[in-house]
Amino acid sequence: MSAVSIVVGVLGGLTAVLAVYYAVRDLSADLVLLGACLVTALGWLVLGIALGAKDLASAGPAPDRVVLYGYLLTALVMVVGGGWVGAFERTRWGSVVIAVVCAVTLVLLMRVHQIWPGGFA
Amino acid sequence: MTAPRTDDVPASRAAREPRRGRGLETVLIIVYAIFALSATARSLVQVLTKFDHAPVAYSLSLVAAATYIAVTVALVRGGRRSAVARALVVLELLGVLVVGTLTVVDPALFPEATVWSVFGQGYGYVPLVLPVLALVYMLLGGRKGPSA
Structure with a gap:
């Protein structure tokens, strides 16, 4: 689980940096940046499924499920929504939105670790 | 990286070309939408599960x-020059300042954190900075006229 979480963090960070680069160069989101967004979203999906499977299987202390799955869902919706906005906002500000959204997912990832440390043990 | 350039075009040309987007306004809308989502989720969980713990x-x-x-809805519908959005952002700023001051002066009122x-603080002081930036952007944008 920790490995998946690290991958998700790295994906989110790289996509955010790429989006900032696009914004600085005054580029709107192209298929490379949108693809990075999509891969980050897939990473969150995998993390969510993996945590859900662990939650079902584990006998240890249960997580605060509403909050945990709320965060996972929020992250997924945000990355997809950010990519959506980036696809339709054909200015540098579309790239800024992707950067903001990906940066926020890093905070969400940190919070997911705090909400259910057992999920990553 | 062969994304199209988005250099600023003269206003006369921009008026004739199809709109490519709302620009910075989009970012403002998205940031407000994220806050709307997280604040709503947080408060619903708090109110539904343990309202008696800290009603205020x-x-x-x-x-x-x-x-x-x-604010999100007002920005989406009326844009940055919307008077409703401006009034709501002022209200938001007042809320942050009043609640922020209260939590510092009388922490007992707030056994648990709110946005x-x-x-x-829990959100990197973004709730304090956001309304200020939004107001600056709205006031500057309002002066440029309808073509900005």
Whole structure:
């Protein structure tokens, strides 16, 4: 689980940096940046499924499920929504939105670790 | 990296070309939408599961959430020159300042944190900075006229 979480963090960070680069160069989101967004979203999906499977299987202390799955869902919706906005906002500000959204997912990832440390043990 | 350039075009040309987007306004809308989502989710969980624990704090959480939703909707519908959006952002700024001050002066009122506690400390002080930036952007944008 920790490995998946690290991958998700790295994906989110790289996509955010790429989006900032696009914004600085005054580029709107192209298929490379949108693809990075999509891969980050897939990473969150995998993390969510993996945590859900662990939650079902584990006998240890249960997580605060509403909050945990709320965060996972929020992250997924945000990355997809950010990519959506980036696809339709054909200015540098579309790239800024992707950067903001990906940066926020890093905070969400940190919070997911705090909400259910057992999920990553 | 062969993305199209988005260099600023003269206003006369921009008027004839199809709109490519709302620009910075989009970012503002998205940031407000994220806050609306997170504040609403947080306050709903608090109010539904443990309202008696801290009624004042949780009620204010709901108010904060409603404010963020209202600003998001006003921005989407009216844009940055919308008077409603401007009034709501002023309300939001007042809320952050009042709740922030209260949490510092009388922490006992707030046994649990809200979005606006200690001027939005738990959210990297973004709740304090956001309305100020939004107001500056709205006022500057309003002066440029309808073509900006």
